[in-house]
Amino acid sequence: MREVFVAGIGMTPFGRFPDTTIEALGRQAILAALEDAGIGQNDVEVAYAGHARTGRLHKRENGVGQLCCWSAGIREIPIAGVGNFCASGSTALRETWMAVGSGLYDVGLAIGVEQLSKRPEGGQPLTSDGMELEGELGFTPPAFFALAARRYMHTTGVDPAVLAQVAVKNRRHASLNPYAQYRSPITLGEVLGSPMVADPLTRLSCCPTSDGAAAAILVSREAAERLELDRLVRVLSSSLASGGYRGDDIAHLDLDHRAALAAYEMADVGPEDVDVAEVHDAFTICEIIHYEDLGFCPMWEGAAMVQSGDSSLGGRLPVSTSGGLLSRGHPLGATGIAQAHEVVTQLRGEAGERQVEGARIGLTHCVGGFVTSDAAASAVHILAAA
Amino acid sequence: MREVFVAGIGMTPFGRFPDTTIEALGRQAILAALEDAGIGQNDVEVAYAGHARTGRLHKRENGVGQLCCWSAGIREIPIAGVGNFCASGSTALRETWMAVGSGLYDVGLAIGVEQLSKRPEGGQPLTSDGMELEGELGFTPPAFFALAARRYMHTTGVDPAVLAQVAVKNRRHASLNPYAQYRSPITLGEVLGSPMVADPLTRLSCCPTSDGAAAAILVSREAAERLELDRLVRVLSSSLASGGYRGDDIAHLDLDHRAALAAYEMADVGPEDVDVAEVHDAFTICEIIHYEDLGFCPMWEGAAMVQSGDSSLGGRLPVSTSGGLLSRGHPLGATGIAQAHEVVTQLRGEAGERQVEGARIGLTHCVGGFVTSDAAASAVHILAAA
Numbered sequence: 001m002r003e004v005f006v007a008g009i010g011m012t013p014f015g016r017f018p019d020t021t022i023e024a025l026g027r028q029a030i031l032a033a034l035e036d037a038g039i040g041q042n043d044v045e046v047a048y049a050g051h052a053r054t055g056r057l058h059k060r061e062n063g064v065g066q067l068c069c070w071s072a073g074i075r076e077i078p079i080a081g082v083g084n085f086c087a088s089g090s091t092a093l094r095e096t097w098m099a100v101g102s103g104l105y106d107v108g109l110a111i112g113v114e115q116l117s118k119r120p121e122g123g124q125p126l127t128s129d130g131m132e133l134e135g136e137l138g139f140t141p142p143a144f145f146a147l148a149a150r151r152y153m154h155t156t157g158v159d160p161a162v163l164a165q166v167a168v169k170n171r172r173h174a175s176l177n178p179y180a181q182y183r184s185p186i187t188l189g190e191v192l193g194s195p196m197v198a199d200p201l202t203r204l205s206c207c208p209t210s211d212g213a214a215a216a217i218l219v220s221r222e223a224a225e226r227l228e229l230d231r232l233v234r235v236l237s238s239s240l241a242s243g244g245y246r247g248d249d250i251a252h253l254d255l256d257h258r259a260a261l262a263a264y265e266m267a268d269v270g271p272e273d274v275d276v277a278e279v280h281d282a283f284t285i286c287e288i289i290h291y292e293d294l295g296f297c298p299m300w301e302g303a304a305m306v307q308s309g310d311s312s313l314g315g316r317l318p319v320s321t322s323g324g325l326l327s328r329g330h331p332l333g334a335t336g337i338a339q340a341h342e343v344v345t346q347l348r349g350e351a352g353e354r355q356v357e358g359a360r361i362g363l364t365h366c367v368g369g370f371v372t373s374d375a376a377a378s379a380v381h382i383l384a385a386a
Numbered sequence: 387m388r389e390v391f392v393a394g395i396g397m398t399p400f401g402r403f404p405d406t407t408i409e410a411l412g413r414q415a416i417l418a419a420l421e422d423a424g425i426g427q428n429d430v431e432v433a434y435a436g437h438a439r440t441g442r443l444h445k446r447e448n449g450v451g452q453l454c455c456w457s458a459g460i461r462e463i464p465i466a467g468v469g470n471f472c473a474s475g476s477t478a479l480r481e482t483w484m485a486v487g488s489g490l491y492d493v494g495l496a497i498g499v500e501q502l503s504k505r506p507e508g509g510q511p512l513t514s515d516g517m518e519l520e521g522e523l524g525f526t527p528p529a530f531f532a533l534a535a536r537r538y539m540h541t542t543g544v545d546p547a548v549l550a551q552v553a554v555k556n557r558r559h560a561s562l563n564p565y566a567q568y569r570s571p572i573t574l575g576e577v578l579g580s581p582m583v584a585d586p587l588t589r590l591s592c593c594p595t596s597d598g599a600a601a602a603i604l605v606s607r608e609a610a611e612r613l614e615l616d617r618l619v620r621v622l623s624s625s626l627a628s629g630g631y632r633g634d635d636i637a638h639l640d641l642d643h644r645a646a647l648a649a650y651e652m653a654d655v656g657p658e659d660v661d662v663a664e665v666h667d668a669f670t671i672c673e674i675i676h677y678e679d680l681g682f683c684p685m686w687e688g689a690a691m692v693q694s695g696d697s698s699l700g701g702r703l704p705v706s707t708s709g710g711l712l713s714r715g716h717p718l719g720a721t722g723i724a725q726a727h728e729v730v731t732q733l734r735g736e737a738g739e740r741q742v743e744g745a746r747i748g749l750t751h752c753v754g755g756f757v758t759s760d761a762a763a764s765a766v767h768i769l770a771a772a
Contacts, residue, residue, distance in 0.1 A: 001489055001490055052448055053447065055441030055447045055469075056441050056442065056445065056447055059442065059513075059515060059516070059518060060515045061438060061439065061442055061447060061469055062438055062469045062471040062515045062754070062755065062761075063470075063471060063515050063516055063759075063762070066628050066755065066759075066760055066761040066762065067516060067759075067760075067761050069628070070760040075628070075629060076627060076628060076629045076644065078625070078626035078627060079628045079763065080468050080469075080477045080480075080481070080626065080763070081468065081469040081470060082466050082467065082469075083448045083466075083468075084448060084449075084465075084466050084467060085448040085449060088448070091466045095466070098484055098485060098488055098490065099484060101488055101490075102387050102484055102487055102488035104387055104484065104487075129441075129445060129446045129447055129448045129449045130445070130446055130449055132445060240464035240465075241462060241463075241464060242452050242455070242461070242462060242465045255462070258462060368448070369448065369449050373449075373452075373453075373456075374452055374456040374461060375448075375452040375453050375456070376449070376452065377449075377452070377465065377466070
């Protein structure tokens with residue numbers, strides 16, 4: 001594998017856009033990424049599209065990448081759709097990285113897109129793939145992570161107000177991000193007082209339903225030189241793992257831990273080197289346990305990172321500077337690439353009011369699927385200012 | 387990209403198995419491929435799963451690869467789902483090839499699976515993704531290829547009996563393949579006399595609805611030596627293209643032509659070097675136009691290849707020795723890997739009564755999506771006896 005760089009990023013604002021189409025969202029993100037990179041449609045040699053619910057919601061289980069590319073004026077190139085639950089976008093990024101890193105292609109496009117607010121198939125809530133029975137019995141993702149939260153609180157003694165601080169922090173970050181779905185700051189009381197979804201997780205402790213798209217242009221060094229691209233960010237590593245939670249500890253995800261170890265090893269850096277990170281904060285508790293599984297702090301000390309402000313903007317390791325899934329939004333297949341969008345923005349020093357000063361190394365982490373089965377996927381990418 | 391070899395293949399018989407599950411089909415193919423390669427579950431380092439309809443039919447748009455791998459005893463490794471219409475299996479094979487060829491992994495698993503006969507979502511016919519309106523108006527794939535057939539007949543003067551010879555030939559081949567869905571030989575009169583689907587395509591001119599799975603183990607040379615693997619088949623090239631048909635000629639598929647040219651160039655061979663091929667004979671006319679788009683004969687001379695016996699077992703270039711989609715069956719996501727299964731079997735000299743004597747170079751070709759839009763994909767792989 002040769003070196004691979006992110007040369008361009010683009011995304012739509014995240015939100016609820018039931019009156020648009022998947023192709024229109026995809027086109028907007030792709031055109032923004034091309035413009036950001038300063039390249040044209042004909043420069044793109046290969047594309048991967050991440051999407052997780054376009055089949056069940058929109059009868060588009062295949063060809064989403066083709067439709068988005070065609071819509072953006074990119075034709076004839078190899079295009080593949082990739083699905084990996086909430087990590088679909090990260091997986092598309094990873095496949096693009098591999099396609100360029102392998103030497104087969106010099107310029108690749110990763111696109112992630114989802115439109116969850118428009119449900120032509122009907123209004124039934126969607127359960128996780130393969131978990132229909134559990135879903136009908138109420139054992140949905142919020143229920144699972146409520147159990148994880150209870151286990152966490154039982155072991156550490158932290159109370160729900162500590163978990164809620166994650167939502168407050170990430171909304172504060174989102175207030176500085178023009179792409180975020182929710183930008184109005186919220187208080188601890190509002191998070192704790194919002195309707196209960198699965199005790200102790202209230203509505204504001206859960207990520208919203210979102211639509212949106214994000215795209216990234218990945219290039220080889222040769223292409224960067226030939227096309228005279230600058231503002232490059234290097235992909236130090238990309239890892240993907242499957243599996244579930246850790247043995248008898250429902251509060252920690254073994255697959256995340258393994259994905260992180262693999263990413264650190266490939267990048268030849270440690271968690272102490274990470275300056276900024278986007279993690280999969282689908283629920284408040286998730287961000288805390290991800291700190292631990294990613295090695296940002298010792299086991300059972302994640303809550304302290306929130307309490308101390310370590311993971312806030314201005315802290316030791318700002319996490320979810322975009323606002324995270326909780327406030328930037330979570331259009332499944334787009335999320336992993338939106339995370340890269342944020343980290344690249346930070347590593348370029350272009351994050352404006354939410355800039356992490358001197359950020360040199362950034363990490364993204366996405367996990368999807370139902371971790372009570374082994375049908376889950378975790379992806380970690382480590383990026384560095386070039 | 388370094389050299390990549392197919393070290394093991396496995397598949398289920400194709401047929402209609404509504405009482406089994408996707409995981410059970412996948413497990414059977416994976417275990418067969420592991421046994422064929424002579425390796426264990428723990429040797430597999432990465433996996434890609436191709437499936438095109440598991441989301442819309444089975445509410446499993448994601449995680450099919452994880453479920454199949456878990457079911458076969460393969461855990462924790464990176465697994466991604468890939469979708470590309472009928473070329474989903476070929477795309478999974480291609481991604482596995484890239485993962486091993488890149489140097490990231492030494493042993494990869496490609497799995498393709500589909501179960502079309504079981505429709506928990508209801509009995510509605512499935513239209514191609516993104517072609518709902520056309521489908522409701524009757525412009526389904528058989529209707530499109532009926533138009534292609536009419537254009538072909540108009541230009542060349544061949545009559546429907548020539549097209550029907552493809553079905554007779556492929557059924558004769560299938561009669562020698564224990565994995566084929568339909569093995570009883572059929573006559574020209576039976577093909578022409580079966581119920582009309584879209585004139586001139588009768589039911590026996592169309593591929594059936596199928597269930598099944600196929601798997602392949604791909605390895606680096608280093609892994610082959612370390613694990614003492616033999617009966618290797620080398621992957622000379624893998625190409626993927628998107629697009630539609632050729633300008634004003636509905637009978638030819640530009641994306642197939644481009645995919646073929648790319649595959650020949652990468653493999654450094656020409657169509658004249660191909661000894662055996664599996665092509666995407668979803669309808670009788672398809673096989674004929676694929677001969678031409680793949681360069682097996684000049685434009686508009688494909689029908690003559692059938693009439694002369696050139697593409698029959700014993701002929702100059704036997705095509706669809708497995709029975710093809712028409713008779714071996716077409717469980718969408720499994721098809722591309724089943725094609726590789728047949729070609730590998732031939733190149734190893736293990737095809738028994740349907741062996742192509744002295745076969746050294748084989749080609750597989752899958753095309754999917756609705757070619758009237760650009761939302762289509764064509765994949766070509768060229769393999770060689772090692």
